[in-house]
Amino acid sequence: MNDTPVPFTEEDYAARMTRAARDAAETGLAGLLITPGPDLTWLCGYHPATTERLTLLVLTPGSEPRLLVPSLERPDAEAAPCADAVRISDWRDGQDPYAAATGLLLPNGRYGVADTTWAIHLLGLQEALPLTTYRPLSVVLPLLRAVKDDHEVARLASAAAAADAVYEEILAVRFTGRRESEVAADLARLLHEQGHSQVVTVVSSGRNSANPHHRTGERTLKKGDMVILDFGGLKDGYASHLTRTVHVGEPAEEESTVHDVVRTTQQAAYESVAPGVTCQEVDRRARRLIEDAGYGEYAAEPTGHGIGVTTHEPPYLTEREETFLVPGMCLSMGPEVRLPGRFGVRIADVVTCTADGGRRLNATDRGMAIVA
Numbered sequence: 001m002n003d004t005p006v007p008f009t010e011e012d013y014a015a016r017m018t019r020a021a022r023d024a025a026e027t028g029l030a031g032l033l034i035t036p037g038p039d040l041t042w043l044c045g046y047h048p049a050t051t052e053r054l055t056l057l058v059l060t061p062g063s064e065p066r067l068l069v070p071s072l073e074r075p076d077a078e079a080a081p082c083a084d085a086v087r088i089s090d091w092r093d094g095q096d097p098y099a100a101a102t103g104l105l106l107p108n109g110r111y112g113v114a115d116t117t118w119a120i121h122l123l124g125l126q127e128a129l130p131l132t133t134y135r136p137l138s139v140v141l142p143l144l145r146a147v148k149d150d151h152e153v154a155r156l157a158s159a160a161a162a163a164d165a166v167y168e169e170i171l172a173v174r175f176t177g178r179r180e181s182e183v184a185a186d187l188a189r190l191l192h193e194q195g196h197s198q199v200v201t202v203v204s205s206g207r208n209s210a211n212p213h214h215r216t217g218e219r220t221l222k223k224g225d226m227v228i229l230d231f232g233g234l235k236d237g238y239a240s241h242l243t244r245t246v247h248v249g250e251p252a253e254e255e256s257t258v259h260d261v262v263r264t265t266q267q268a269a270y271e272s273v274a275p276g277v278t279c280q281e282v283d284r285r286a287r288r289l290i291e292d293a294g295y296g297e298y299a300a301e302p303t304g305h306g307i308g309v310t311t312h313e314p315p316y317l318t319e320r321e322e323t324f325l326v327p328g329m330c331l332s333m334g335p336e337v338r339l340p341g342r343f344g345v346r347i348a349d350v351v352t353c354t355a356d357g358g359r360r361l362n363a364t365d366r367g368m369a370i371v372a
Helices: 010-026 038-044 071-078 097-102 119-128 150-170 180-193 206-210 253-272 279-292
Strands: 031-034 056-059 066-070 087-091 110-113 133-136 198-205 226-235 238-248 304-306 313-317 330-333 336-339 343-346 349-354 357-360
Touching: 010 031, 010 038, 010 056, 031 038, 038 056, 066 071, 066 097, 071 087, 087 097, 097 119, 119 133, 150 180, 150 226, 150 238, 150 330, 150 349, 180 198, 180 226, 198 206, 206 226, 206 336, 206 343, 226 343, 238 253, 238 343, 238 349, 253 279, 253 330, 253 336, 253 343, 253 349, 253 357, 279 313, 313 330
Parallel strands: 031 110, 066 087, 110 133
Antiparallel strands: 031 056, 056 066, 198 226, 226 238, 304 313, 304 330, 330 349, 336 343, 349 357
16 A cells, blocks of 8 residues: 555654653652653654663653663664654663662652563563662553544554455355465565555364364364454554454354344444543443343453554453443454354454544445355
């Protein structure tokens, strides 16, 4: 695909870092400590390799963002989109990086720490500043990245359109007599052709489709198989995630029935999306429909989850999640029914919450496709 996304600017990254520091203060934190991973990329557009060398973004309310990097990587940091919005310092090999970090932190501060932080780095900080305390970012600020701006939604929409195109192409591929791994390789190739830089593909056939943790294997597909195609990845830094359930040849009556239940449930969950509705309410409506159809004990959880710079992120559409939906939240919505030892059905789309309700970013048909 040739669509070029609107680039994020230094002002975009500066606004994200300012908002994150403000949210940290409102939560009673002295600041946030961000190491390489999706949070660092989202906050400042810098994505160095994850190594044993400490890279640390420090966001403190009311202070300029500070970025501590290894000396060898300073040129890369200075070329990052956020370079003029942060104060960069470095440490050389042979120095103690945690001692270098002490001047950026309060000696008794309580900090939120990116979930991807290596244990060796957290332990090093604790040893250098024994009175500091740390909490996972997913616990203290779980919705940090949950509300997307228009440019982020546009990237998610572009990734969704690419996944739709892949699905339309895969339907023309021969399934019978081929291994799950071969179909998965076709999906991966097509995703790359559609502009994805990273891909994830899971093909679950026959009894494997009833296993929610199945990994693509070497089972040979045959006539009569239900096949779950669960795929996506990253395009221009934002995730796609599409799931469709197809059938090799004509389906049996119960297979069609279960597929209809899941499709109806997915539609109802989508229609539930609106500002002020809780994630719990969306999940309950979906689960109720599956229960009313007699398949409640086979319904998988969650009904869906947030999606953005990662495929899975808060909020989650579960019974325990009382977060209110707001415009800009984007969700991968995929109810599923799995009958152990027999077959499973899953249908998932990416949906964004708008001021008027939900908007699907995936447009491809959700009916059961028959493949050869």
